[in-house]
Amino acid sequence: MTARDPIDIWRRPERSGVGPKPQHSRGQIAAAAIDIADRDGLAAVSVRRVARDMGTGPASLYRYLRSHDELVELMVDTVSGEYDLGPSGETPRDQLLALARQGRSIMHRHPWLAALLPTRPSMGPSTLRYLERALSAMESIDMPGPSKLQTVAMLTALTSAFVQNELSQPGNSGSDNGAANDRLEYLSEAVWSGNYPRLAGALAGGHEPETPDDMFTGIIVDYLAGAGLR
Amino acid sequence: MTARDPIDIWRRPERSGVGPKPQHSRGQIAAAAIDIADRDGLAAVSVRRVARDMGTGPASLYRYLRSHDELVELMVDTVSGEYDLGPSGETPRDQLLALARQGRSIMHRHPWLAALLPTRPSMGPSTLRYLERALSAMESIDMPGPSKLQTVAMLTALTSAFVQNELSQPGNSGSDNGAANDRLEYLSEAVWSGNYPRLAGALAGGHEPETPDDMFTGIIVDYLAGAGLR
DNA sequence: TATTGATTGCGAACGGTGTTCGCAATCAAG
DNA sequence: CTTGATTGCGAACACCGTTCGCAATCAATA
Numbered sequence: 334m335t336a337r338d339p340i341d342i343w344r345r346p347e348r349s350g351v352g353p354k355p356q357h358s359r360g361q362i363a364a365a366a367i368d369i370a371d372r373d374g375l376a377a378v379s380v381r382r383v384a385r386d387m388g389t390g391p392a393s394l395y396r397y398l399r400s401h402d403e404l405v406e407l408m409v410d411t412v413s414g415e416y417d418l419g420p421s422g423e424t425p426r427d428q429l430l431a432l433a434r435q436g437r438s439i440m441h442r443h444p445w446l447a448a449l450l451p452t453r454p455s456m457g458p459s460t461l462r463y464l465e466r467a468l469s470a471m472e473s474i475d476m477p478g479p480s481k482l483q484t485v486a487m488l489t490a491l492t493s494a495f496v497q498n499e500l501s502q503p504g505n506s507g508s509d510n511g512a513a514n515d516r517l518e519y520l521s522e523a524v525w526s527g528n529y530p531r532l533a534g535a536l537a538g539g540h541e542p543e544t545p546d547d548m549f550t551g552i553i554v555d556y557l558a559g560a561g562l563r
Numbered sequence: 564m565t566a567r568d569p570i571d572i573w574r575r576p577e578r579s580g581v582g583p584k585p586q587h588s589r590g591q592i593a594a595a596a597i598d599i600a601d602r603d604g605l606a607a608v609s610v611r612r613v614a615r616d617m618g619t620g621p622a623s624l625y626r627y628l629r630s631h632d633e634l635v636e637l638m639v640d641t642v643s644g645e646y647d648l649g650p651s652g653e654t655p656r657d658q659l660l661a662l663a664r665q666g667r668s669i670m671h672r673h674p675w676l677a678a679l680l681p682t683r684p685s686m687g688p689s690t691l692r693y694l695e696r697a698l699s700a701m702e703s704i705d706m707p708g709p710s711k712l713q714t715v716a717m718l719t720a721l722t723s724a725f726v727q728n729e730l731s732q733p734g735n736s737g738s739d740n741g742a743a744n745d746r747l748e749y750l751s752e753a754v755w756s757g758n759y760p761r762l763a764g765a766l767a768g769g770h771e772p773e774t775p776d777d778m779f780t781g782i783i784v785d786y787l788a789g790a791g792l793r
Numbered sequence: 794t795a796t797t798g799a800t801t802g803c804g805a806a807c808g809g810t811g812t813t814c815g816c817a818a819t820c821a822a823g
Numbered sequence: 824c825t826t827g828a829t830t831g832c833g834a835a836c837a838c839c840g841t842t843c844g845c846a847a848t849c850a851a852t853a
């Protein structure tokens with residue numbers, strides 16, 4: 334009886350010794366998928382495309398994945414492994430801030446990540462390690478456990494919100510080509526109509542150089558202070 | 564010569580008098596799509612499904628839409644029309660807070676919205692009206708126009724982040740059925756392994772009743788204060 | 794009133810997608 | 824050498840977004 338057991342999500346089932354040696358791995362699959370997403374956007378990450386890039390057929394990947402959704406989860410968790418969880422900072426606040434900063438740079442490295450993170454709490458090993466680290470930073474804080482978890486969740490949500498805001502700024506085309514143009518067509522027409530005077534005024538003042546680093550730090554620090562982290 | 568002009572994104576091209584009267588409308592399409600998304604999740608909103616629910620074929624909708632992406636934009640802007648933009652609140656801060664509160668309840672009414680809003684600044688008429696209203700709330704504030712726009716964008720991003728956090732809480736199944744279960748499987752196993760002691764501790768303390776309203780207000784007010792809004 | 798032609802409705806088809814099925818190939822254990 | 828759990832993967836199914844082409848409509852014109 335061929336078992337066809339459900340694939341253990343994160344560990345491969347410890348090879349029972351029998352059967353041919355695997356020619357692929359979740360790691361390779363994740364790497365290929367992340368590569369595609371970094372280059373051509375998340376929408377380009379299809380099971381078939383990943384398989385093609387790996388030189389095999391789509392069906393093969395289903396020995397390692399339960400679904401396309403799980404592929405995305407795998408991508409998120411894999412990329413979450415890019416955190417450096419070594420100690421950095423004295424106070425809990427500084428440690429969490431450092432983590433958030435790293436998060437921002439990871440999201441810049443993988444622009445598809447920001448939109449994904451708040452939606453799917455991936456719960457892979459790297460994510461769990463990150464969670465454990467963040468909780469350890471808050472060890473001295475007197476606060477019920479669930480609230481600490483919520484604080485961490487809100488922290489990454491804030492970070493991803495900020496980064497998505499950065500990425501949607503004009504100039505960061507990313508992989509959006511013509512879609513934005515249509516929007517701008519209508520926007521300029523609407524502004525020209527005179528129905529939105531304040532909006533017109535706000536848009537008139539050209540895009541000045543911002544200092545997003547300080548803004549980011551400010552927002553995060555304000556939130557942490559509000560949450561009782563000092 | 565059949566013109567087949569590009570469809571004006573938000574206004575129908577003012578009917579030139581010639582040709583059969585339209586049997587559908589962008590409004591109907593939006594309503595059908597929103598209904599599907601509210602009931603079965605955003606993933607269920609396909610052009611074909613919307614057409615089927617409207618009792619017609621997929622090709623028909625393409626007289627009113629340029630693409631599936633535009634359908635989603637239309638949904639977002641339509642739902643953004645649910646804001647009540649009447650004056651509420653004295654200070655700029657109170658007005659923006661009131662807007663954010665409305666945003667939260669709209670996102671609760673349409674759970675698919677929160678994940679969409681920060682990604683695609685839809686720029687439809689309702690969105691523009693909302694923007695204009697928010698800017699008018701800040702009229703007395705001395706701040707360059709673009710920064711005001713960024714403040715508003717960050718405000719909705721914060722709101723959507725908070726709501727996504729609320730929605731991913733256990734108990735709000737929404738339309739996720741089995742996917743979360745697999746995650747929990749691995750999570751409980753990982754926690755049981757003893758490798759994540761702090762995480763285990765945090766999860767052990769059962770889910771206490773939260774007071775998300777105050778939390779939300781606190782976060783928004785803190786942000787606005789940090790941005791110079793008093 | 795008859796004609797015209799821009800506009801709408803939509804069946805049919807194309808290429809891409811996620812996913813399942815079934816079987817041949819593998820290879821440690823017995 | 825046999826066994827049988829395991830892997831690789833071609834083929835197929837249902838669905839998706841999108842385009843094409845043409846019949847049907849109907850205000851404006853002749």
